[in-house]
Amino acid sequence: MPEGNEVHRWAARHNAAFAGRKLNVLPGPNHRFGDAHLVDGKKLVCVHAVGKHLGYEFTGELYLHVHLGRFGDFTEGTGPLPEPKGLLRAVMQRAGSGKSHRSVKGDAHALTGPYNGAPSKDDGTQPFPPEDVDWWELRGPTDCSVYDAKKWQALLDRLGPDPLANEPGDHDDPKRAFDKILAKKTSIAELLMDQTILSGIGNIYRAELLFRHRVNPFTPGEAVPLKTLKAIWKDSIPLLKAGMVDRRIVCTEKKDRPSGKVVAERGEEHYVYRRHGKPCFVCGETILRKDVAGRTLYWCPKDQKTTPAENASALKQGTSLRASRGASSRRR
Ligand SMILES: [Zn+2]
Known part of the structure; x- marks a missing residue:
């Protein structure tokens, strides 16, 4: 999930590509x-991002709201639109764009230059400078619908502070998040995921983050x-800014990486995430995992005390998460 x-x-990227322009916004063939x-x-005024929500603000105070959810993703390109393929939900295109066609698929790595090897599968978008992007296609989002100003504001009001907030307003002030956390008995692991x-x-x-600060994830807020x-x-x-630039989430420090390299090698980007059954880079203890509120939590029993x-509540190594999941809830 992004x-x-x-x-x-x-x-x-989409601000650079589309803001200030008239756009064609089209539904996919499944309507x-x-x-x-x-x-x-x-005309697109600008693109807002708060947490995991995108809002493409158009003249007339209309917002195209996109929530990628677990499976949503964009494909970008230059030139004319390709034939609609797959579960295409929406297309955004510069009105009157397109001469030569350059697809995002294909030899992406050759065009990327110093590419870090993001785990994301859609790394084909990397080669395009945003000013060359004529269109995007959107597949698999949780939501793609038009909000009026009131509905958009109501969404903003529901969302907590965002470490990447770059807009006026209180999304850059973490105090109210701290107040909420300190008033709850829910585990800090669940609270951090609550949007x-x-x-x-x-x-x-x-x-x-919980590992980096040596916090027991089960601690009540x-x-x-x-x-x-x-x-x-x-x-x-x-950490989030670096992930934004690199399209690769790296949370380990150089001194803790087995390779000791400045650029993390594959498998040493994370301390605990998806490292269950493997030894902790810091203390050597086996990393554990467990399903908490429908998402898998990973931790080091020694460093996080x-x-x-x-620890006994952790999934046994080799246990299928699906089998343990049951009635799980999705978080936004
Ligand atoms: Zn450890």
Whole structure:
């Protein structure tokens, strides 16, 4: 699932590509985007990003809201649009664009230059400077619909502070997130993922931030020292920014990487995320995992000082998550 870093990256690119221009906004062939005509042909004012939500603001105070969810993704390109393929939900295109056609698929790596090897599968978008992007296609989002100003504002009001916030307003002030966390008995692991408390932090960053600050993920919010919450917030900003630029989430420090290299090698980007069953880079203890509120949590029992009972609740190595999941909830 894209976390805040990825969403803010799309916003920055699409601002550069489309802001101030008249655009064609079209539904895919399955017609699951019935609102397209509301903004088609209008001028894009700018693209907003808050947490995991994108808002393409058009003249007339209309916002095309996109939430990528777990499976949504953009494909970008230059020149004429390709034939609609797959589960295409929406297309955005510069009105009157297109001469030579250059596809995003194909020899992406040859065009990328110093490419870090992002785990994302859609790394084909990397070669395009945003000013060359004539169109994007959107597939698999949780939402793609047009909001009026009131509905957009209501969404903003629901979302917690965002470490990547770059807009006026209170999304850059973490105080209300701290207040909420300190009033709750819910585990800090769950609270960090709750988008009404903090927006933009997903499963990778929550696991890694808790490890980096040596916090037991099962600690109730009310028992986490304010000093630790402040440190987590402060730390999240450069981590998310780096992920935004690189399209690769790297949370390990050079000194902790087995390779000792400045650029993390494959498999040493994270301390705990998806490293269950492997030894901790710092203490050597085996990393554990468990399903919490429908998403898998990873932790180091020694560095994060979890209790024997908490450790015993971890999934046994080799257990299928699907089998353990049952009635799970999705978080936005
Ligand atoms: Zn450890």
